Amino acid sequence: xxxxxxxxxxxxxxxxxxxxxxxxxxxxxxxxxxxxxxxxxxxxxxxxxxxxxxxxxxxxxxxxxxxxxxxxxxxxxxxxxxxxxxxxxxxxxxxxxxxxxxxxxxxxxxxxxxxxxxxxxxxxxxxxxxxxxxxxxxxxxxxx
Numbered sequence: 001x002x003x004x005x006x007x008x009x010x011x012x013x014x015x016x017x018x019x020x021x022x023x024x025x026x027x028x029x030x031x032x033x034x035x036x037x038x039x040x041x042x043x044x045x046x047x048x049x050x051x052x053x054x055x056x057x058x059x060x061x062x063x064x065x066x067x068x069x070x071x072x073x074x075x076x077x078x079x080x081x082x083x084x085x086x087x088x089x090x091x092x093x094x095x096x097x098x099x100x101x102x103x104x105x106x107x108x109x110x111x112x113x114x115x116x117x118x119x120x121x122x123x124x125x126x127x128x129x130x131x132x133x134x135x136x137x138x139x140x141x142x143x144x
Contacts, residue, residue, distance in 0.1 A: 051077075065112060068105030079106070096121060100130060 054063055055077060064078025079085070087095045096118060103114040118126060 065106050065110050067102040068109065069102070096126070096129070100126075100133065104130075104133075 051063055055061075062073055062078035064076070064080040066073050066078055067076075087099055089095050099116070099118070103116050106112050107114045116126065121129075
């Protein structure tokens with residue numbers, strides 16, 4: 001499904017209408033699940049049971065990528081593909097700093113590529129913050 005734009009309707013409304021239309025087509029038996037890429041609920045249940053079994057068999061281990069924050073990782077089991085986490089809060093509450101810490105930990109300690117998206121800051125604002133954090137760490141490590 002792709003976002004659509006109509007006169008006076010934002011892309012979110014068009015996309016929502018398209019999704020609802022697809023649900024009705026599925027319910028009425030007019031849309032083949034094989035062509036949509038959608039899976040039967042039994043597969044989701046089997047995957048969930050498998051994930052629960054893995055966590056039970058290996059307590060304390062993560063099933064996803066570590067964020068670098070143990071308390072968060074213990075609640076979520078780590079970050080998994082297909083999930084979307086939204087970090088929300090008041091201005092100057094540290095949302096970007098938290099996300100940058102998580103991205104850095106995943107990239108440096110996890111060895112994974114990270115895409116970083118911010119609605120509140122552009123590249124010219126984010127890169128200096130990242131470099132400042134790194135230079136502070138480098139400078140403090142050279143002082144000791």
